[in-house]
Amino acid sequence: MARTASPRGTDSADPAGLGRARAAAISAPALLIIAAFLVFPALWTLYLGTTNYRLTGFAARHPRSVGLQNYTNVIQDPDFHHSLWLTVEYVLFSAVLGQALLGFVIAWMLRDARGWLKRLIEALVLLAWILPSSVVAFLWVAMLDRGSGTLNALLHTPGTAWAIEHPMAVIVVFNIWRGTAFSMLLYSAALTGVPPSQLATARMFGANSWQQLRDVVFPHIRGHILTNLLLISLWTFNDFTPYQITAGGPNGKSEILPVYIYQTALFDGQMGLGAAISLLMLVINLVVALVYLRLLRDRRGGRKLERVAP
Amino acid sequence: MKDPTVRAVLAKIGRYTFLSVLLGFFALPMLWLASTPFNAHPTLDVSISSFTLHNFSVLLKDPYALPSLWNSLLLAGGTALLTVGFAAAAAYALSRVRIPGRNGILYALLLLSSIVTGTAAMVPLFELAFKLHLIDSRVGVILVFTGGLLPAAIFILKDFTDNMPRSYEESARVFGASPFQIMRHIVLPMIRPGLATVTVWAVVNVWSNFLIPYILIRNPDKYPASVVLYTFYTEGGQPDLALISAFSLLYSIPVVLLYLFVSHRYGFRFHGGIKR
Numbered sequence: 001m002a003r004t005a006s007p008r009g010t011d012s013a014d015p016a017g018l019g020r021a022r023a024a025a026i027s028a029p030a031l032l033i034i035a036a037f038l039v040f041p042a043l044w045t046l047y048l049g050t051t052n053y054r055l056t057g058f059a060a061r062h063p064r065s066v067g068l069q070n071y072t073n074v075i076q077d078p079d080f081h082h083s084l085w086l087t088v089e090y091v092l093f094s095a096v097l098g099q100a101l102l103g104f105v106i107a108w109m110l111r112d113a114r115g116w117l118k119r120l121i122e123a124l125v126l127l128a129w130i131l132p133s134s135v136v137a138f139l140w141v142a143m144l145d146r147g148s149g150t151l152n153a154l155l156h157t158p159g160t161a162w163a164i165e166h167p168m169a170v171i172v173v174f175n176i177w178r179g180t181a182f183s184m185l186l187y188s189a190a191l192t193g194v195p196p197s198q199l200a201t202a203r204m205f206g207a208n209s210w211q212q213l214r215d216v217v218f219p220h221i222r223g224h225i226l227t228n229l230l231l232i233s234l235w236t237f238n239d240f241t242p243y244q245i246t247a248g249g250p251n252g253k254s255e256i257l258p259v260y261i262y263q264t265a266l267f268d269g270q271m272g273l274g275a276a277i278s279l280l281m282l283v284i285n286l287v288v289a290l291v292y293l294r295l296l297r298d299r300r301g302g303r304k305l306e307r308v309a310p
Numbered sequence: 311m312k313d314p315t316v317r318a319v320l321a322k323i324g325r326y327t328f329l330s331v332l333l334g335f336f337a338l339p340m341l342w343l344a345s346t347p348f349n350a351h352p353t354l355d356v357s358i359s360s361f362t363l364h365n366f367s368v369l370l371k372d373p374y375a376l377p378s379l380w381n382s383l384l385l386a387g388g389t390a391l392l393t394v395g396f397a398a399a400a401a402y403a404l405s406r407v408r409i410p411g412r413n414g415i416l417y418a419l420l421l422l423s424s425i426v427t428g429t430a431a432m433v434p435l436f437e438l439a440f441k442l443h444l445i446d447s448r449v450g451v452i453l454v455f456t457g458g459l460l461p462a463a464i465f466i467l468k469d470f471t472d473n474m475p476r477s478y479e480e481s482a483r484v485f486g487a488s489p490f491q492i493m494r495h496i497v498l499p500m501i502r503p504g505l506a507t508v509t510v511w512a513v514v515n516v517w518s519n520f521l522i523p524y525i526l527i528r529n530p531d532k533y534p535a536s537v538v539l540y541t542f543y544t545e546g547g548q549p550d551l552a553l554i555s556a557f558s559l560l561y562s563i564p565v566v567l568l569y570l571f572v573s574h575r576y577g578f579r580f581h582g583g584i585k586r
Contacts, residue, residue: 042431
């Protein structure tokens, strides 16, 4: 296709005659809101973390700078270590192992399937993902109920209070149930890119399922696996839904970092200390996001992936 | 040596056993949502003793249930309107006027919106709303949501405006249309699928979000459905299962319908949005 005759940089760049001033004016509202409610809060966290801000009392009206004390307090606080460790467990078991593995297994098993069973499984997995968090949280609370929950009736374990006796296991399994859909969709899309001829050749030479996966499938979808792991880790790390099931309890046994920040800053009112922990969370998010961007840039298939995850 | 047909049968049995377990795992929590709203004697386990629609009349009488759905609609609608309007204008300007480093800026903003999640930034967001006297204000909640959704919205819409042939705008200009007439009568109709996508995406995000209204809104009369549902089962006393089950179903239906609409109309799958 021939380009229009007009030289680049004049008419073809600005066909409506918008001009820089008008362009700046119409993009200003969006940029102002982003600056005020996204950029500023992130930077402000730095400052808030160096104050003794509290929600109520004298320090609420007259906060003063405490230097790096909040940060040193946080780093030495055993509660924080405990929470950080729980968060690592939560992300590792529910996202990296749970969602990614189960999502791949579903995509692999249903890759050639047709008919109602495939549609039913996909619909249920997707439904778990799109229902509002308050609804799914209550569905799990009801299912795990000590007195009349479905799980106790099914397993013949009357009186077991799952959310109290095994709070971490509950939120890990819950998050696998909740988020497997994304991995399933991504791996389904990735598997369509594996040439069937290569799989057929491998089978002809007597490769079993595992050998086919290792030698043919994985080399083709390695980039998708990395993308998937980074995204679901980031989302799981920032997930607040476990609060609606266990509220971090009992005794902080499921107090992952988001819940720990909520309890410290908004429930106990120690805003300065909460801001210091938030900063740490923002830095971890930044590192994961930078690794992700780096990966996208390194790979030519980057644009396609954005379409899988609009 | 094993008989190959025996192996094939065993593999088939294994496959269907696994798929059944999978089906059970994903269906089990949802059975309650499907049965209890119509159960005359709602309990926490899955059972239907006798069919009824009475639970929905309990819902109508509750002072918080229906108003909270209205509040959710206000928050979702307000956010969608601001996000789509401002993002479309910014996307078009960035697509047509050359600003040095515009792609870099856009990528940086996108990166920022996935880093500064509601969870990681709840402390500064609360403090900011407090300083601006936006605690307990719907406008405050809408602005916080809009700030988080705008970068990705601009990014999606810019993809649409970039791919729009420039000849339409050029000919309109030749016939004397002003830039704003061109935007209204040519650009907006042409990027309509993009506008619809961003609207649905913003509505679903806000409709389902729990944390932001939970920390920013104090007055129960202004609670959206997500927060009201949470208070229904956590606040003291025996939870009213008739109310909770009927309300959960009513609150979930719009999300499912929007999802079906988008996947039917545009043939692609969107996910629950940026998880905040």
